[in-house]
Amino acid sequence: MTKKKIEKQLSLPFRNAFQMSLRSLKIRFGRSIIVTMSILLGIAFLMSVFSSNAFTNALIEKGPEALRATMQQNSQELRTRSIWLVSLSLLVCVVGIVNAMLMSVTERSREIGTMKCLGALDRFVMELFLLESLAHGLLGSIAGAIIGIFAITIVFLLQHGRLAISVFPAGALLKYSLVSIILGTTLAVIGALYPAYVSARMEPAEAMRREV
Amino acid sequence: MPKEAIVRTIGLKKTYMLGKIPLPVLKGIDLEILKGEYISIMGPSGSGKTTLFNMIGGLDKPTEGKVYIDEVDVAQLDAYELAWLRCRKIGYIFQTFNLIPVMTALENIMLPMIFAGLSTDEAMEKARQLLVTVGLGERIHHKPFELSGGQQQRVAIARALANDPAIILADEPTGNLDLRTGKEIIQLLKQMNREKKVSVITATHDLKMLDVSDRVVWVRDGLIERVEDRANLDIKIGEVEGEEAG
Ligand SMILES: Nc1ncnc2c1ncn2[C@@H]1O[C@H](COP(=O)(O)OP(=O)(O)OP(=O)(O)O)[C@@H](O)[C@H]1O
Ligand SMILES: [Mg+2]
Secondary structure (H helix, E strand, O other): OOOOOOOOOOOOOOOHHHHHHHHHHHHHHHHHHHHHHHHHHHHHHHHHHHHHHHHHHHHHHHOOOHHHHHHHHHHHHHHHHHHHHHHHHHHHHHHHHHHHHHHHHHHHHHHHHHHOOOOOHHHHHHHHHHHHHHHHHHHHHHHHHHHHHHHHHHHHHHHHOHHHHHHHHHHHHHHHHHHHHHHHHHEEEEEHHHHHHHHHHHOHHEEEOOOO | OOEEEEEEEEEEEEEEEEOOOOEEEEEEEEEEEOOOOOOEOOOOOOOHHHHHHHOOOOOOOEEEOOOOOOOEEEHHOHHHHHHHHHHHOOOOOOOOOOOOOOOHHHHHHHHHHHHHOHHHHHHHHHHHHHHOOOOOOOOOOOHHHHHHHHHHHHHHHHHHOOOOOOEEEEEEOOOOOOHHHHHHHHHHHHHHHHHHHOOEEEEOOOOHHHHHEEEEEEEEEEEHHHHEEHHHHHHHHHOOOOOOHH
């Protein structure tokens, strides 16, 4: 009996993992779009609230005297309202994104079980879903941030005309965009890794049985 | 020369908990499967075939008893060794094929080889050969949903063979296929069993499987009812078919 001695090692090279994740995004395009849209909507909403605040502040700071007076008058009221809006949009964002990711990964429990039958370690599974959700998160949040800024810029343009351009709060918007993108991506990753972890930790038989 | 056992189970029991009510499914299975053997585990629906399949394959943990694969106690393995065992020693085939839906036929077969540490090129070359072996040479770049059930099962067989396992475990491999396709798949499994000397263990209620089996293990209510050798089988087939019809 000749038996080849095999090194006891298992691996998933990054290049392969990356390709697999990209492939999965492309082929599950319809699903990917829905997931990305949920992230996009959440972040766009959040970003529009942020942008609206940024524009208002810019107008108060740099706008003409008359406008400044009326704006400042309302500013206390505005501030309470904007805290409400930000909290609300954060909530929408968190629930929307986490829900979309949870759904899309939980329904792939069988796939995770199958991969484990083929010799995948838990961390291979996590790596694949990390890459996938990173892509979803980044794409959705960046697009969402752009759309949010764009929409609010138009609103302020319509209200204040050129003035909106001259006070354009680029610095604040950039800062808020970064916050939103990091938030959206983090939520997407958490929302995906949690169910992936649950399925990966199960015995493969159980993961493959789990119907959603 | 006495043949070595590739799989051995001793007093294997599995009890599922349905809420607080224990549901014993396997009630003490002692089974020895030899290297190179083609074994069919037969039994009515609900008798515990899939449960036994999962225990033998290291896909679930027994409540009691032991499973030895190649004389290694599966319960003693850590997560890494268990994954390695699943990767290199055992090839799995399922009733529902379980191909990774986003990968082509070729990529599905490559996956276990990538896990095993082969380079992409090596894996691709071998996957191509395996596809030819199972008779799907031209379907390389098709996705599972572009393939018929029989073709998907062929890809699954090729994938199961990817790392030259010692054992192929097949749970109702013909369960979702029509009569003729089922026959072809059985023939293919038998051919692999003969050519590659891989032990084939199928859980099934497909009587077509009897023809190719070296031994048949009849399971009923979580216990082995009887084990029959190939030699004694021919006489019994008529009897069984009568039983099924009645
Ligand atoms: N995870 C589980 N939790 C609870 N009960 C289970 C579980 N898995 C299986 N069972 C029960 O165990 C019994 C045996 O199931 P099993 O799937 O092993 O049967 P089987 O012989 O493979 O049947 P079939 O021929 O229909 O596939 C069934 O009564 C089933 O309901
Ligand atoms: Mg079954």
